[in-house]
Amino acid sequence: MTRRDGHEPLEGADRELVEQMKAAYRPEPLTPNRRAALRLEIEERAQRAPWRLRGPLLGLATAGVAATLAFALVPGDSSGPSQPEGAVAVARAETELDWVGEVFGPDELGDDEIEDALPDEYTLIAMYFLDEE
Amino acid sequence: MEGETIPASLDHLGVQAPDCAVPDFGAFFEANVDRARSIAWRLVGGNDAAAEDVVQDAFVKAYKSLHKFRGDAKLESWFFRIVVNEAHNHRRWRKVREAFGSVDAEEAAEPAPRKASDSLARERIEAALGELSGKQRDVFVLVHMEGFTVREAAGILSSAEGTVKHHLHRALGKLRASLANVREEILA
Numbered sequence: 001m002t003r004r005d006g007h008e009p010l011e012g013a014d015r016e017l018v019e020q021m022k023a024a025y026r027p028e029p030l031t032p033n034r035r036a037a038l039r040l041e042i043e044e045r046a047q048r049a050p051w052r053l054r055g056p057l058l059g060l061a062t063a064g065v066a067a068t069l070a071f072a073l074v075p076g077d078s079s080g081p082s083q084p085e086g087a088v089a090v091a092r093a094e095t096e097l098d099w100v101g102e103v104f105g106p107d108e109l110g111d112d113e114i115e116d117a118l119p120d121e122y123t124l125i126a127m128y129f130l131d132e133e
Numbered sequence: 134m135e136g137e138t139i140p141a142s143l144d145h146l147g148v149q150a151p152d153c154a155v156p157d158f159g160a161f162f163e164a165n166v167d168r169a170r171s172i173a174w175r176l177v178g179g180n181d182a183a184a185e186d187v188v189q190d191a192f193v194k195a196y197k198s199l200h201k202f203r204g205d206a207k208l209e210s211w212f213f214r215i216v217v218n219e220a221h222n223h224r225r226w227r228k229v230r231e232a233f234g235s236v237d238a239e240e241a242a243e244p245a246p247r248k249a250s251d252s253l254a255r256e257r258i259e260a261a262l263g264e265l266s267g268k269q270r271d272v273f274v275l276v277h278m279e280g281f282t283v284r285e286a287a288g289i290l291s292s293a294e295g296t297v298k299h300h301l302h303r304a305l306g307k308l309r310a311s312l313a314n315v316r317e318e319i320l321a
Contacts, residue, residue: 010277014305017312018277024254025262025278027174027181030167038185039162042192065229 162192165209168279169216175274176220177227179259187223191216210288213281217271217289224267261311269304272297277305 010018030038169191174184195212262270268290275286276297283301287294 014309017309018305021258021308021312022278024251025175025179025258027171027179027184030170035166038166038189039159042162042189042196043158045189045193046196 158196161208161212165212166192169213172213172216172274172279173220175262175278176217176270177223178263179255183223183227187216187219190222191219194219207288210285213275214289214291217275221267257312257315261308264311265304265307266300268292269300269307272300273304273308276301 166188169188170184173187173191174181177183177187191212195215198215262273265273271290272286275281275289276283281289283294283297286292287297290297
């Protein structure tokens with residue numbers, strides 16, 4: 001049950017586990033020099049405004065991926081594969097496309113989460129492109 | 134930096150003052166960089182360079198998009214949403230690069246651990262977190278590791294509070310099981 005302050009309470013072993021994880025799994029603090037350098041890099045990038053180029057570059061990258069996928073899906077023999085060859089080509093294409101499902105599929109979700117994954121995916125994609133404007 | 138620097142005030146962008154005032158970029162950076170880096174680091178798998186890339190992208194994008202901020206949410210929530218989305222983008226493109234075998238050694242390398250037991254504990258925790266779905270990892274990191282409330286996490290992730298609680302419950306259950314046999318190593 002959520003506490004009045006909105007935090008999720010943890011008790012006993014769970015609280016101990018989370019505290020152990022927080023202590024063991026955290027980044028090293030930024031050194032003052034690195035912190036200053038990071039801020040400087042951000043300021044320089046903000047001034048350079050490279051985002052105008054990012055849209056076309058993203059388009060090129062997408063086209064490149066699409067071309068690669070199309071190439072992977074086209075059977076090597078232009079005269080058309082016989083039935084067994086076609087089956088092999090399909091199996092190979094499915095194998096080659098496994099990673100596409102991993103990357104662009106339902107975001108590493110378990111079966112029980114797919115139903116609520118789709119709207120968020122659309123939201124993410126929409127936000128990404130809207131932010132490019 | 135030579136030449137112009139980012140103006141201290143954001144007034145020139147015509148931004149309506151949000152509920153939480155943003156005095157200047159420097160103050161905003163200083164107030165949020167540590168938490169942003171910690172979130173990014175924990176979401177991209179404990180890689181310092183990747184986390185800094187995500188933080189850089191998020192700050193630059195936030196700066197560029199500040200005029201779109203509508204003030205109907207806390208500025209920090211809006212910014213951390215950008216951080217989380219950038220971390221997602223990084224994870225996706227990393228998978229693409231891995232598929233094409235173009236992840237270089239420096240990017241793949243883990244940062245130097247402080248001691249051997251730290252490295253082991255971190256590996257175990259990273260493996261356990263890696264078994265979570267993307268959303269389970271997001272909510273677990275935000276709520277239990279970064280201390281956001283369920284409502285704040287829901288705002289950051291554009292999800293319903295009930296959905297966040299559901300993912301949180303399942304994430305904790307999975308981690309409890311995954312780390313059951315290695316807690317002594319984490320404690321060491």
